[in-house]
Amino acid sequence: MSQTSPDAAARGATATAHSADTIILDVRNTSKSFGGLRAVDNCSFTVTRGSITGLIGPNGAGKSTAANLITGFIRADAGQIMFDGKDIAHLPPYRVALRGLTRTFQITRELERMTVTENMMAAPHDQLGESFWLGLLGLPAVRKQENEYLQRALQLLRDFDLYDLRDEYAGNLSGGQRRLLELARVVMAQPKLLLLDEPFAGINPVLASRLSDYIEQMCREKGITFLIIEHNLAMVERLCHTVIVMALGRTIAEGTMAELRQNAAVVDAYLGES
Amino acid sequence: MPPLVFYLLTLAVFGAIYGTLALGLNIQWGYTGILDFMYIAFVAVGGYVTSLLMLQPSQPAFGETYVLGLNWPFIPALLVGGLASALLAFIVGILALNRLRSDYFAIVTVSIGLVLYTIAGNDTPIVNGWDGISGIPQPFQDALNLDANSYGFFFLGLCIVILILVYIFSERLYRSPFGRALRSVREDEMVAQGLGKNVFALRLKAFVIGAFIAGIGGALLVIYVDAFNPSAWTTGETFFLWAALLLGGSANNRGAMLGALIVPVLFAEATRFLPTSNLPPQYIDAFRYIAIGVLLILTVRFRPQGILAEKRFRVRKSKLLAPAVATAGGGGVRITDADLADDPGTLDDGSPHAGEEGNTL
Numbered sequence: 001m002s003q004t005s006p007d008a009a010a011r012g013a014t015a016t017a018h019s020a021d022t023i024i025l026d027v028r029n030t031s032k033s034f035g036g037l038r039a040v041d042n043c044s045f046t047v048t049r050g051s052i053t054g055l056i057g058p059n060g061a062g063k064s065t066a067a068n069l070i071t072g073f074i075r076a077d078a079g080q081i082m083f084d085g086k087d088i089a090h091l092p093p094y095r096v097a098l099r100g101l102t103r104t105f106q107i108t109r110e111l112e113r114m115t116v117t118e119n120m121m122a123a124p125h126d127q128l129g130e131s132f133w134l135g136l137l138g139l140p141a142v143r144k145q146e147n148e149y150l151q152r153a154l155q156l157l158r159d160f161d162l163y164d165l166r167d168e169y170a171g172n173l174s175g176g177q178r179r180l181l182e183l184a185r186v187v188m189a190q191p192k193l194l195l196l197d198e199p200f201a202g203i204n205p206v207l208a209s210r211l212s213d214y215i216e217q218m219c220r221e222k223g224i225t226f227l228i229i230e231h232n233l234a235m236v237e238r239l240c241h242t243v244i245v246m247a248l249g250r251t252i253a254e255g256t257m258a259e260l261r262q263n264a265a266v267v268d269a270y271l272g273e274s
Numbered sequence: 275m276p277p278l279v280f281y282l283l284t285l286a287v288f289g290a291i292y293g294t295l296a297l298g299l300n301i302q303w304g305y306t307g308i309l310d311f312m313y314i315a316f317v318a319v320g321g322y323v324t325s326l327l328m329l330q331p332s333q334p335a336f337g338e339t340y341v342l343g344l345n346w347p348f349i350p351a352l353l354v355g356g357l358a359s360a361l362l363a364f365i366v367g368i369l370a371l372n373r374l375r376s377d378y379f380a381i382v383t384v385s386i387g388l389v390l391y392t393i394a395g396n397d398t399p400i401v402n403g404w405d406g407i408s409g410i411p412q413p414f415q416d417a418l419n420l421d422a423n424s425y426g427f428f429f430l431g432l433c434i435v436i437l438i439l440v441y442i443f444s445e446r447l448y449r450s451p452f453g454r455a456l457r458s459v460r461e462d463e464m465v466a467q468g469l470g471k472n473v474f475a476l477r478l479k480a481f482v483i484g485a486f487i488a489g490i491g492g493a494l495l496v497i498y499v500d501a502f503n504p505s506a507w508t509t510g511e512t513f514f515l516w517a518a519l520l521l522g523g524s525a526n527n528r529g530a531m532l533g534a535l536i537v538p539v540l541f542a543e544a545t546r547f548l549p550t551s552n553l554p555p556q557y558i559d560a561f562r563y564i565a566i567g568v569l570l571i572l573t574v575r576f577r578p579q580g581i582l583a584e585k586r587f588r589v590r591k592s593k594l595l596a597p598a599v600a601t602a603g604g605g606g607v608r609i610t611d612a613d614l615a616d617d618p619g620t621l622d623d624g625s626p627h628a629g630e631e632g633n634t635l
Contacts, residue, residue: 071468097470105468111461113525114454117589122458125470127451132479135450136443146451147593154595163595167588189469 021085024049024193024225025070025101030079030089031249032065039065041249042079047193052219052226054240056233058269062249063229064106067197070227071103072096084192098125100192104199108178112171116162116181119170120153121146123188153188160184160214176207183211187218193225194218200232208232212239233257245269275423283426285539290433291494292534296518297437297444297527298487303516304525304584305453306480307460309380311512312366312387313488316359318394318507320489321496322401324355325410328497332402339399340407348413352493359489360482367478387509395504406503413497433494437531440487444527447483456480457525510563514541517566521573523580532581541566 025047032040040062047053057063068074070081072093081089088096111119127149129135129142157163160180165173170181179199186194196215200208212235218224230236236243237257245253245260247269253260260266275283295317302308323342328351331343346354370382395404412425413432420428447453458466459476466473496502514537522533541562573580 073464073467093464093467094470094472097468102470103468105464109462109465111458111465113584114457114461115587118454118457118587121451122454122466122471123469127455129451130455130471132447132452132483135452136446138446138450142451150589150593151595154589154593158595167586169586185469 022049023047023082024084025227026080026082027066027070028080028082030066030069030076030081032062032069032074032077038249040069040076043246043250044079045244045251045254047225047227048242049225050219050223051242052215052228052240054236054243055227055229055246056231056236056243057246060248061246061269063246064197065249066246067103067195067229070096071101071195097189097191100190101195102186102189102191102193103195104182104186104197106197106201108175108182110170110173110178110181112169114170115167116157116170116173117150117153117166119181119185120157120188121149123185124149125189156184156188159217176203179203179207179211180214183214183218187222187224190222191224193227196226196228196230198229198231200230200235208235215239275426280426283430287426287430287433287498288538289535290430290437291491291498292515292518292538293531294433294437294440294491294494295488295515296522296530296534297440298484298491299515299519300484300524300527300530301444301447301456301480301487302484303519304530305448305456305460306477307376308371308477308481308484309376310383310481310484311380311509312383312390313484313515314507314509314512315387315390316363316485316488317492317495317511318390318502318504319362320355320359320492321502322355322394322407322492323358323489324351324493325407325496325502326401327351327354328411329407329409337405338402338407340402341400348411352490355493356486356489359492360486363482363485364478367481371477371481372474384509387512391504391507391509402503404503404505406501406506407496408501410497410500429498433498436490436494440490441527441531448525448527510566513563513570514538514566517570517573520570520580523582523584525584526580526582529580529582537566537569540569 023046027043027045030040030043031038043062043066045055055063055066065074069076069089070083072088072091072095076089079089080087083096083099083101086099088099088101091099111122114122128145129138134142154163154166157166160183162177162180162184165177170178173181183196183199199211199215203211215226215228216239219226226239228236228240241256242254243257243260244251245263245266247265252269253263253266255263295313298316299310299313302310302313326340326342327344327346328348329340329343330345332338332340366383366386370379374382394401397403398405401407412429414428415425418425418428455466455471455476456479458469458471459473463473466476499506515534518533518537519530520533521537522531523529
């Protein structure tokens, strides 16, 4: 595998001055069992603000459960999940999203019988018109906001090369286009932290490379922190400076890919297995 | 009035009332994806409450017992009837919408509908049991004093006015960001949650709004037929309305109204050519419900989007971005015209103006 890209290294360097507010996400001793299985077992890790952090581990390591715990789709049995200084472990998913922590799903999920533009327009959180009365009355303030969001949506669609598909039903898009739309949609929601669950699974290398460019661009230009769960280690190495390794529900190591490759526990749990 | 005119007038009144009812169900199912199999119970509650408010006090000596009987005028009685249905929906929704997935929720609604039906029938003092209520005052007839024929046309006008109001309301709702949030819940609950939508609150609101419309339509229905008992709102009636909505087109308000015009006619006419002379009369009803079932299956199998499919929103030309300055780099997977050639836009209703209805509320 190649060396960590200079871009990622630079980002890591600026983020090394650790202090409380450079940590955007702090998972503390979190556990979750399903029946007798401890899917996430006293797991702790942190994500640095402004970073692109990877979360890797063999199948069954508890990564997806961790993602569901962080985003509120599953409630933790124990532990804290501090996001932006506040415990979000007991919030329902929509409240977590409103705090600025948004996610994508392992299998892309679209609002299929809504157009690409509508998928984008559904994303912003503070829409006045989503209140029943304001929406019904369609006051000038609502229309103005709607217009602004439409312009932002179209701009983002252009950035993601989906502009020509704006009036297409999301359900008619190809797999790759769905990935792009899903990313564009969560970016539209203007999150502080974006959790991507296997964004590179099942897409061709060309698109994967483009997707990773978008992720770096969104991190740089919009200041979004990324936490990426991924099996494609080449992509992880290319994108992420810090990588967290999970195995059997726990974090077993953290560092750059280069460091991790020297780590016996990691090699044992994961990298050595192939 | 010639029989044909009378027949058409009756059909038109039922068409307008069922149209209103289908619009309410459309907000629940078409917009939000809530499987509500007790919809007819909301119709009944609105009908009962409105009628009971308008009726004179009950006279048990004549074998009629019911609650209320307050001799209210039509408009406040109608609104309170709608609110009563909305309140019932709120209670059912609070109890069940949060905990149960859509199909389980559907089972709960069927059972609640049956419970209400049984109570209304057997607990006679509430709504006069299986015998039902009748003799409901005709709205505005005090002031108008029309003869029976003219009043028929007046009542049709009243129903159409309410249908139009409900239609305008539904359309505005559909185009609003609120309606878009409802549809995001319909499409994928998890995505909606991930985007910060309070899915429970949105579904509850849609359920309550739909029930309010059901109550309004129910009031008109009961007043028009002027005799209402529990046999008029069996679960079968719910599927009658579902058939209207699905055939006409879910999530398309004009489709819902069209279905509400077609299905009752089909329902009444489907059995016309059966050799009735040697069949027990209850068979006719049974055949009608079989016909509705077949219609539902055929619709879902061959035209799941209904006669008029959901309208596709298009971004208005005036809102488009200025042409891009040639974007740098790119490469990778470019979207070409070939990708767009197979445009499935033919699902639209063909209206030449459909394309102009963009995200512009």
